Amino acid sequence: MNSPDQSRLGKPVTYADRYDASLLYPLARGPKRDELGLAGALPFFGADLWTAFELSWLNRRGKPQVAIGQFTIPCETPNIIESKSLKLYLGSFNSEPFDSADQVRDRIRADLSEAVWRGASAPGTVGVRLLLPELFDREPLHELDGxxxxxxxxxxxxxxxxxxxxxxxxxxxxxxxxxxxxxxxxxxxxxxxxxxxxxxxxxxxxxxxxxxxxxxxxxxxxxxxxxxxxxxxxxxxxxxxxxxxxxxxxxxxxxxxxxxxxxxxxxxxxxxxxxxxxxxx
CATH class of the missing domain: 3.30.1130.10 (GTP cyclohydrolase I, C-terminal domain/NADPH-dependent 7-cyano-7-deazaguanine reductase, N-terminal domain)
Structure with missing residues (x-):
């Protein structure tokens, strides 16, 4: 089982120059839920909504592409992803050529799904959405209602x-x-x-x-x-x-x-x- 102190958090790292899914570092939710006395069926539903603002890759002509990534991780997954490992993983796309944004989206979905559902008896998937530059100006700011x-x-x-x-x-x-x-x-x-x-x-x-x-x-x-x-x-x-x-x-x-x-x-x-x-x- 991975532990937080064995992750790359707080340690010098070398950024990958090519795509590398092994950079993702899943951490089990179980130990912290045990601290809260959670055993068996969870008393809640929900998800972790991630936003990735530094996402880039190359098209087949070597031209950089950019997007904002939105990832939805169900709270039922047995693992979370340590955030620095996700940053390093997404950074590994920077010099990697892809045919399309859809191919990038599908690759991220497959890799994140494997990591967060690792060890589950019935693995599922995560939600992945890429916002391309033509949609950036539609992204609003809004404070929490209440x-x-x-x-x-x-x-x-x-x-x-x-x-x-x-x-x-x-x-x-x-x-x-x-x-x-x-x-x-x-x-x-x-x-x-x-x-x-x-x-x-x-x-x-x-x-x-x-x-x-x-x-x-x-x-x-x-x-x-x-x-x-x-x-x-x-x-x-x-x-x-x-x-x-x-x-x-x-x-x-x-x-x-x-x-x-x-x-x-x-x-x-x-x-x-x-x-x-x-x-x-």
């Missing part, structure tokens, strides 16, 4: 995950709310480099005390974990502590190395959000 928790004037003292801060009015009528914050920050599990994000929490159920929820989100500030793992921790803490009947947690993280990762975890089947970046992305 009531901003950041308006609250609170005092913060916890900077590692503090689920005890979460409270909900269990003896009152249920509500339906969408809450957001731009104050989510955690750190890379391996390098400790900061990961900045915005988060949207949609729920139905006992009303969550907003000051405590914001303090809880801030408490991730010194926490070391990958994006996907942080969002699953957020989901499970809110699910267990506040006991909503429905819950969706969606985070959009700022890019690093030309990649952003935007995980969604939801208690119920729902359409994936449009992969629309925020201003900080």
């Amino acid at each position: 009531l901003s928790l950041d308006r609250l004037d609170i005092e913060c003292a916890d900077y590692t995950p503090a689920p005890h801060l979460l409270r909900a009015a269990q003896d009152e009528q249920p509500v339906e709310e969408t809450l957001t914050s731009n104050l989510l920050k955690s750190n890379c599990l391996v390098t400790g480099q900061p990961d900045w994000g915005s988060v949207q929490i949609r729920y139905t159920g006992p009303q969550i005390e907003q000051g405590g929820l914001l303090r809880y989100l801030v408490s991730f500030r010194n926490h070391n974990e990958f994006h996907e793992q942080c969002v699953e921790r957020l989901f499970m803490d809110i699910w267990r502590r506040c006991k909503p009947t429905k819950l969706a947690v969606y985070a959009r993280y700022t890019r690093r190395g030309g990649l952003d990762i935007n995980p969604l975890r939801t208690s119920h089947p729902m359409a994936l959000p449009a992969n629309v970046r925020t201003a900080r992305q």
